Amino acid sequence: MALAVASLLSIDACAQTGLNVAPFFSEEYASEKKLTSVTLTGEKCGKLGLRVYKSVSVTDDAPLADRIRRAVAKDGAKATLKEVAYRGGELYFGLYSMGGKGAGRRYLIFLNRRPAGQEKTILVYIEGNISEETVKKLIKR
Amino acid sequence: MDKDRLHILIEHYFDGDTTLGEERELRAALLALAPAERDQTTEEALAVMGYARMEAAPAGNAASADSPMRWRRMLLRGTAAAAVAAVLAVTAVLPRFAGDGGGECIAYVDGSRIVDEHAVMGIIDAQLGEMGEAADDVSRQMESDFSEIREAMDF
Numbered sequence: 001m002a003l004a005v006a007s008l009l010s011i012d013a014c015a016q017t018g019l020n021v022a023p024f025f026s027e028e029y030a031s032e033k034k035l036t037s038v039t040l041t042g043e044k045c046g047k048l049g050l051r052v053y054k055s056v057s058v059t060d061d062a063p064l065a066d067r068i069r070r071a072v073a074k075d076g077a078k079a080t081l082k083e084v085a086y087r088g089g090e091l092y093f094g095l096y097s098m099g100g101k102g103a104g105r106r107y108l109i110f111l112n113r114r115p116a117g118q119e120k121t122i123l124v125y126i127e128g129n130i131s132e133e134t135v136k137k138l139i140k141r
Numbered sequence: 142m143d144k145d146r147l148h149i150l151i152e153h154y155f156d157g158d159t160t161l162g163e164e165r166e167l168r169a170a171l172l173a174l175a176p177a178e179r180d181q182t183t184e185e186a187l188a189v190m191g192y193a194r195m196e197a198a199p200a201g202n203a204a205s206a207d208s209p210m211r212w213r214r215m216l217l218r219g220t221a222a223a224a225v226a227a228v229l230a231v232t233a234v235l236p237r238f239a240g241d242g243g244g245e246c247i248a249y250v251d252g253s254r255i256v257d258e259h260a261v262m263g264i265i266d267a268q269l270g271e272m273g274e275a276a277d278d279v280s281r282q283m284e285s286d287f288s289e290i291r292e293a294m295d296f
Contacts, residue, residue: 028161030249038264042244048265055268085279093275111275122268139272 019098020071021108021123025054034061048138050128051103057122065112065121072096072110072123079108081132087115095135103129109139142170151186 023029030037040053058065069091076082079096086092092115098106109124126135142150150167153159159167171187179187248255248264255261 031160031252033251036248036250036264038248038261038268039245040261040265044244044246044258046244053265055265057268083279085275085282093272093279095276109272111272113271122271124268124272136276139269139276 019106019108019125020074021068021125024056024068024071024123025125029056032061032064034059035064045128049130049134050126052125052127054125055123057120059120062114062119065114065119068121068123069110069112072108075108076110090115092116095132095139097132100127103127105129107132107135109135142166147171148182151182154186 025037025039029035036055036057036059038053038055040048041051045051045053056068058068072094073091075098076084076094076096078098080099081097082094084091084094084096090112091110092112094108094110096108096110098108100106105128107124107126109122109126111122113120113122126138130138147167147170150159150163150170154164154167167186171183174183246256246258246261248261250264255264
């Protein structure tokens with residue numbers, strides 16, 4: 001099983017390199033309990049208008065969620081554009097444009113449900129030739 | 142590595158609960174054991190990992206046919222064989238997918254791998270839906286804030 005994970009997740013493993021959140025999309029975390037990870041690339045991803053879609057969702061694991069949140073904050077500090085909201089002193093929602101050109105444009109979308117009373121964190125990494133407005137339409141569709 | 146930690150790690154390994162890092166740690170610890178330090182449990186782990194041969198166990202021994210460890214070992218071998226077969230199958234078709242721009246469509250939920258496209262897209266829809274709700278929530282908060290500011294300015 002570890003061999004299958006390592007082999008399949010190595011494809012596009014470098015898509016989010018250079019970002020502090022990159023390790024959370026690695027095969028090391030794919031087998032974590034309480035974590036849901038998604039990898040979508042190529043033709044499957046093209047249906048969404050994207051080149052790469054990766055996400056991790058953590059439920060009932062506050063320490064891991066906090067590590068993700070800190071990594072997002074570090075990357076967010078370098079964002080070219082961002083739309084963020086804080087609740088109860090914590091980062092609640094964030095949409096970050098991480099630069100790039102054409103099909104290499106990169107975005108991070110972060111949601112921390114803890115201020116709403118639910119221990120759940122979602123982090124989405126998107127890559128594709130789309131604008132920030134299109135990303136917003138994607139999540140509000 | 143102390144013996145208790147080693148046995149716990151072996152237990153997790155046979156249950157399929159170890160991470161890649163823990164498996165590397167376990168492998169290194171097992172290979173560092175002197176022959177005199179090995180016991181039944183460590184020998185079984187080494188055997189599954191391919192580093193030792195298991196002798197046939199006498200009846201009543203912990204490694205007998207109905208022992209949980211033997212059952213887990215067989216299950217792990219079967220799982221490993223299935224994983225290798227899965228990798229070979231996927232790599233055989235990958236070039237075709239690459240030519241068609243097929244790409245990946247994989248999800249892991251609580252450590253279980255999901256490749257059914259509808260299931261994966263369902264997970265994505267749910268995640269984007271939650272993001273959308275939060276984004277709408279933020280927009281409503283902004284509107285509420287602007288409304289209060291406008292009221293204050295009218296004063």
